[in-house]
Amino acid sequence: MAGKSKAEREALERQNAAITAVFERAGFDYIAPDIIQPADIFLERSGEDIRARTFVFTDPAGAEMCLRPDLTVPACRYHLSHAEKPDEEAKYCYLGSAFRFPNEHLSPQEFLQAGLEWFAAPDAAAAEARVLKLAISALEAAGLTKFRVTLGDLGLFSALLEDTPMPTRWRNRLKHHFWRPHAFRDVLESFTTNRSAKRTSISALIDRLAKDPVADVVAQEIESKNLPLVGGRSLEEVAARLADKSADRSEAALDQAKADAITGYLNIVERADNLEGVLNRTDCGRNFNEARKYFQKRLAEMEELGLNAKRFEFKATFGRELEYYTGFVFQIEVETADGFVAVAGGGRYDNLLTDMGSPVPVSAVGCAIHTERLKAVLA
Amino acid sequence: MKVLTLAIPSKGRLMQQASAVLETAGLSIARAGAERGYRGQLKGIDGIEVAFLSAAEIAQNLREGKLDFGITGADLLWEKSAAEENLVSVLAPLNFGFANVVVAVPECWLDVASMADLDEVSESFYARHGRRLRVATKYLNLTRRFFAEKGVTGYRIVESLGATEGAPAAGTAEVIVDITTTGSTLAANHLKVLDDGVILRSTAVLAASPAGLNDPRAALLQNSLKKPE
Numbered sequence: 001m002a003g004k005s006k007a008e009r010e011a012l013e014r015q016n017a018a019i020t021a022v023f024e025r026a027g028f029d030y031i032a033p034d035i036i037q038p039a040d041i042f043l044e045r046s047g048e049d050i051r052a053r054t055f056v057f058t059d060p061a062g063a064e065m066c067l068r069p070d071l072t073v074p075a076c077r078y079h080l081s082h083a084e085k086p087d088e089e090a091k092y093c094y095l096g097s098a099f100r101f102p103n104e105h106l107s108p109q110e111f112l113q114a115g116l117e118w119f120a121a122p123d124a125a126a127a128e129a130r131v132l133k134l135a136i137s138a139l140e141a142a143g144l145t146k147f148r149v150t151l152g153d154l155g156l157f158s159a160l161l162e163d164t165p166m167p168t169r170w171r172n173r174l175k176h177h178f179w180r181p182h183a184f185r186d187v188l189e190s191f192t193t194n195r196s197a198k199r200t201s202i203s204a205l206i207d208r209l210a211k212d213p214v215a216d217v218v219a220q221e222i223e224s225k226n227l228p229l230v231g232g233r234s235l236e237e238v239a240a241r242l243a244d245k246s247a248d249r250s251e252a253a254l255d256q257a258k259a260d261a262i263t264g265y266l267n268i269v270e271r272a273d274n275l276e277g278v279l280n281r282t283d284c285g286r287n288f289n290e291a292r293k294y295f296q297k298r299l300a301e302m303e304e305l306g307l308n309a310k311r312f313e314f315k316a317t318f319g320r321e322l323e324y325y326t327g328f329v330f331q332i333e334v335e336t337a338d339g340f341v342a343v344a345g346g347g348r349y350d351n352l353l354t355d356m357g358s359p360v361p362v363s364a365v366g367c368a369i370h371t372e373r374l375k376a377v378l379a
Numbered sequence: 380m381k382v383l384t385l386a387i388p389s390k391g392r393l394m395q396q397a398s399a400v401l402e403t404a405g406l407s408i409a410r411a412g413a414e415r416g417y418r419g420q421l422k423g424i425d426g427i428e429v430a431f432l433s434a435a436e437i438a439q440n441l442r443e444g445k446l447d448f449g450i451t452g453a454d455l456l457w458e459k460s461a462a463e464e465n466l467v468s469v470l471a472p473l474n475f476g477f478a479n480v481v482v483a484v485p486e487c488w489l490d491v492a493s494m495a496d497l498d499e500v501s502e503s504f505y506a507r508h509g510r511r512l513r514v515a516t517k518y519l520n521l522t523r524r525f526f527a528e529k530g531v532t533g534y535r536i537v538e539s540l541g542a543t544e545g546a547p548a549a550g551t552a553e554v555i556v557d558i559t560t561t562g563s564t565l566a567a568n569h570l571k572v573l574d575d576g577v578i579l580r581s582t583a584v585l586a587a588s589p590a591g592l593n594d595p596r597a598a599l600l601q602n603s604l605k606k607p608e
Contacts, residue, residue, distance in 0.1 A: 043511070043535055044505075044509075044510055044511050044535070051535065051536070052519075052523055173499065176498075176499075176502055177530070179532075180530040182530065183495075183498075183530040200492035200493060200574050201492045201571075201574050202489065202490065202491070202492040203492075205489055218489060221489055222487060222489075225486070227485075227486050227487040227569055228485075228487065228548065228569055229487050230485045230487065230547040230548050230550075230569070231484065231485035231487065231488055231547050231553045231554075232504070232508065232550070232553050233488065233500070233504065233553075235487075237503070237507070238487065238488060238489050238490050239490075241490040241499075241500070241503070242489060242490045245490060
């Protein structure tokens with residue numbers, strides 16, 4: 001369909017006015033971030049998978065621009081360019097088009113997103129509960145009555161890794177692979193066996209580090225083969241990673257029981273009110289206990305706001321595919337003849353503003369509603 | 380009988396080898412008519428017209444169903460159409476145009492042997508330099524698919540339409556995805572192929588769009604051009 005009819009447009013506008021009214025009543029400033037954005041922020045932040053779906057073009061001066069593929073990053077940019085002190089509390093909401101090349105699921109190439117972003121909220125748990133509450137209130141104001149809520153918490157996962165004894169670089173590698181279940185399993189397995197039986201084209205070079213200092217080995221190799229230094233990495237970076245690889249060989253393997261605890265945690269799919277009992281079975285340390293308490297505190301905040309949070313489903317792996325989230329995540333879905341359709345989602349993303357150039361850390365939590373999908377499931 | 384179109388590369392070694400393969404199979408091309416040079420008639424199978432196009436255009440036009448058959452490189456074919464889309468089918472691999480599409484990094488990256496290494500480096504590169512690793516290539520789709528399959532996400536593609544192997548030295552990219560036959564161009568530019576960095580082992584292929592595939596002449600072409608066992 002090339003566009004919406006008068007009646008369709010009016011119906012969508014009515015629905016969306018009800019949504020933004022909820023956000024504005026809660027004290028969020030209704031802003032209009034730019035549609036055309038510098039491409040770098042999206043592309044550097046998201047990687048090639050989003051880049052492939054983003055409308056990128058070049059301006060006459062040669063700068064890469066894009067049509068915004070979502071509104072969170074544009075709202076962050078708005079905040080960084082308008083706020084005198086980025087780490088002072090700010091609450092924004094918006095309604096506007098986002099653009100993506102359709103993927104294999106034939107998603108639309110332009111769609112109206114409504115959402116809110118809350119920067120530097122004073123009470124983290126309360127803000128997270130409040131954002132979920134507002135998302136649900138907005139959906140209900142639009143007429144939605146039946147839906148399911150899925151919760152995730154990357155804080156629990158990070159805490160579990162912190163409590164598991166292993167070299168920091170192994171931990172970082174596991175965190176990095178959280179988004180990719182297959183790679184995660186492979187990496188975890190390589191840590192429990194820690195026998196790099198598989199020789200690679202650089203194994204022989206690493207062998208030499210057992211006898212000689214890494215700097216010498218690297219210098220010799222570069223000189224003897226007369227290799228030009230291209231590719232933007234310094235020899236120190238190369239040497240440091242070689243040294244890590246060499247060190248990996250002599251690390252004690254990760255305890256199998258600990259690895260099983262991580263895998264066991266990632267298998268958790270549980271009603272929120274059963275979670276405490278299930279987590280009790282995870283052999284956990286100080287960080288994990290803190291994170292558990294925080295989860296319970298947030299749950300209590302949700303109850304306080306009148307949400308029936310006990311019935312929400314907790315899924316440990318939820319949050320995959322959403323790379324910029326750092327803690328609490330949620331998704332609201334509606335059952336249709338074709339299965340469950342996600343109409344809203346959100347969570348905490350505390351690193352994004354720093355990544356975008358904020359001189360100070362800014363905590364952030366937000367949500368977005370796919371208004372056309374919502375309209376479709378309400379029809 | 381509807382006339383079908385078989386496209387073959389319009390110039391260079393690929394054209395010569397494609398013509399030779401057809402010739403050997405007893406299917407010579409009679410060039411004739413006003414469009415002399417760019418159109419011809421296939422002798423040996425009735426109702427097949429020959430068009431001369433660039434290898435890339437052949438892959439694109441097969442994808443769009445504008446051609447029935449074509450001889451082109453597997454690299455170009457799979458760059459234009461993902462196999463799971465089922466938009467094109469390979470009727471027969473041919474005995475020429477051997478080359479690999481590979482991921483190559485600077486040889487001075489002594490710590491990088493595999494795609495997993497590249498993934499790690501891409502993370503630390505971003506943390507240290509504040510920008511993504513750049514991959515120079517003309518194979519945008521093959522690269523995206525392969526990197527996704529290997530779980531490498533922290534990179535950006537820089538489209539390159541020639542002399543891709545020079546990109547790292549020129550400072551316009553750190554990594555390349557390119558086609559190579561002997562590897563000598565890569566070596567001359569001090570680039571090395573990753574252990575698991577072969578994306579595609581390519582040859583010239585006879586391919587068909589669905590319209591071509593469903594015609595009995597597909598089998599005739601296929602049988603004529605199939606490599607002898």
